[in-house]
Amino acid sequence: MEKYQVLIFLFIALVAPTSSNSNVFGGHCSKQDDDVDACLLKSFNNLIEHLKSGAPELDIEQSDSIVIDELSIALGGGPDGYKATFKDINASGVDDVTITNVRSDLDTYQFQLTLSIPHISTTARYRSSGILLLVRASGGGDYWGEYENVKAKVYFRGEPYERKGKTYLKLKQLKLDFSVKDIKMGVENLENSNSVLQAALNLFINTNAHELLKEMKPQLKRDLAEKMSGFLNRILEKIPYDDWIVD
Numbered sequence: 572m573e574k575y576q577v578l579i580f581l582f583i584a585l586v587a588p589t590s591s592n593s594n595v596f597g598g599h600c601s602k603q604d605d606d607v608d609a610c611l612l613k614s615f616n617n618l619i620e621h622l623k624s625g626a627p628e629l630d631i632e633q634s635d636s637i638v639i640d641e642l643s644i645a646l647g648g649g650p651d652g653y654k655a656t657f658k659d660i661n662a663s664g665v666d667d668v669t670i671t672n673v674r675s676d677l678d679t680y681q682f683q684l685t686l687s688i689p690h691i692s693t694t695a696r697y698r699s700s701g702i703l704l705l706v707r708a709s710g711g712g713d714y715w716g717e718y719e720n721v722k723a724k725v726y727f728r729g730e731p732y733e734r735k736g737k738t739y740l741k742l743k744q745l746k747l748d749f750s751v752k753d754i755k756m757g758v759e760n761l762e763n764s765n766s767v768l769q770a771a772l773n774l775f776i777n778t779n780a781h782e783l784l785k786e787m788k789p790q791l792k793r794d795l796a797e798k799m800s801g802f803l804n805r806i807l808e809k810i811p812y813d814d815w816i817v818d
């Protein structure tokens with residue numbers, strides 16, 4: 572459960588309070604309101620503020636980071652192509668998220684949120700094999716990354732159903748994409764290495780930071796979408812849709 576804690580900040584925003592804490596949104600939004608998206612934007616950001624210190628009534632603990640078990644990248648093919656696997660990826664700073672835009676189509680239960688996070692700091696353990704920059708870059712070490720100005724777009728579609736006289740949403744589809752304006756990253760504490768190789772690797776990594784992220788992106792998007800979907804499903808199960816949007 573721990574790794575899902577922070578996804579709350581991104582995704583609780585899509586759901587409603589329980590009847591016992593309907594104040595976390597600062598009020599309902601009306602479907603009849605021409606400016607319902609502006610109302611949702613305000614409500615979701617209210618909710619994020621509420622969650623920052625933890626929300627035991629929603630089973631949400633306070634957390635500022637998100638943890639991803641494992642990611643790998645491969646650059647170049649062949650037996651000596653460079654491959655790296657990152658483990659225990661810890662991204663902190665995600666609690667500083669703000670929702671900057673909401674677009675909804677309430678007739679079809681579709682939502683698109685734009686999220687902004689000013690700064691994410693990441694650490695991980697990595698292992699690599701193969702040849703990079705003409706040198707054998709097999710080994711392992713610590714990875715760090717500083718990501719500035721992260722923007723994400725999250726789309727999801729729900730389907731309503733009735734339970735005990737209330738309307739709930741079941742998640743039917745979720746997609747996400749993100750971009751990072753500036754990236755600084757590097758490796759340190761390398762095994763089986765020396766300072767010359769470490770400096771060369773760091774130069775390569777920083778010069779190619781955006782390409783490396785691009786390599787990781789499909790996996791990262793899949794992984795995050797899967798976690799968010801699982802999490803969102805559990806929340807949507809608990810909180811009726813008509814607790815946050817009224818006709």
Ligand SMILES: *[C@@H]1O[C@H](CO)[C@@H](O)[C@H](O)[C@H]1NC(C)=O
Binds near residue numbers: 636662663
């Ligand atoms: C992730 O990093 C943050 C900030 O350094 C730290 O507070 C948190 O305990 C770390 N989480 C894990 C699971 O290592």
